[in-house]
Amino acid sequence: MSADQRHALVALAQARGHSLAALSAMLRRNPAYLQQFVARGTPRVLAERDRRLLADVFGVEDAALGGEPARAIFRVPRLDVAASAGPGAQVDDDVAIGTETLPEALARDLGLRAGQAGVIRVRGSSMEPALRDGDHLVVDQADRSPKARSAIYVIRVDGAVMVKRVARTSAGLVATSDNPVASPVPAGAIEVIGRVVWRMGRPE
Template sequence: MVNDPARVKLVELAERRSVSLSALSKLIGRNTTYLQQFIRKGSPRKLEENDRRTLARFFGVAESELGGQEIEDKSYAQSKGGLAKGWIDVPRLALGASAGPGALADDDAPVGHLRFSEGWLRELGLQPGALAALSVAGDSMDPTLADGDEILVARADVQFGGRLRDGIHVIRRDGTLLVKRLLFEREGRVSVISDNKAYPSEADVSLVEVEVLGRVVWKGGRI
């Protein structure tokens, strides 16, 4: 890796947010190897202004941390009324968590972000770097979650000490992404529940068959 503060910072931010360089390259409209080349080979020599601004806003940091000029950061802060301070931009993923027949989870690229108060997240005991937002597809979790709702998901391997608890989770089964209510009634076994009684639920499923990606900790949607 080319040892330059902006490149080191970008790698640090990506690791903290658990997002790949290829996904970030997609976010700024580049080919999937663009930021890998920037980090490892020093090409381009520096990030273009629009790319740098998009990444800085995505991570909620000043542009100067990614190689921008300090004056740009002051201008940005003034235009936003200082909004960036005390706020966390959580990556919004392109994929949807299906509450119906199931959606293939083959693209984890962020397509934007949802902004949350850092203090509010910490009051809930949530680690900002372990969060992602995505939309719900389907109605199998009605009335708890409706089609099109946005959900905030805390990574299962980081949040809550890595312990699995009863609640609504995003899971992957056979390459398909689902949002379901999970009941951990016996060690190594789980019940996979659809809140909408029109859909089937499954009892006593082996955890070997279910990859628990994260727990749903917040929802938002249209009225």
């Protein structure tokens, strides 16, 4: 990435009120990652994944940060379902009400496959601070097997759709909320709908 593109990164971060340390954390890098990149040119070039994630956060084309202009998109159905981060929503069917688009390269990085992903909306506050009311989530419906290390999944419990942190234990699946003041997750068998792989943010 040229000096001009490093300057563009700084300008975009300042314009949107993001610190380089916070953006580094979003990329799951050490807090000095982007500062070192801007000040020292280390690394010399941002990884494609990092560049695309930053472009998505800033709402700009990948080319603004040194990438090629987007040429392909991945379409994901937007479902008429609110995955409750509260007591749970009763639904009968997952009805598509439109589509969202992701850069094909991002969809590839996320491991998404056509026909096995959907976008749903979060309702409630029990998964704060990780998820907020109104966030739109990309859900990989091909991943329905939680591991011992917890991850965020969309699940059904007794017909109620909710988004929770789920882990597999010796006693079976355990679902919990991130917000310590949230009500307990209702008892019942857990049906896994898919793993949350991307938070698209609250629509304006």
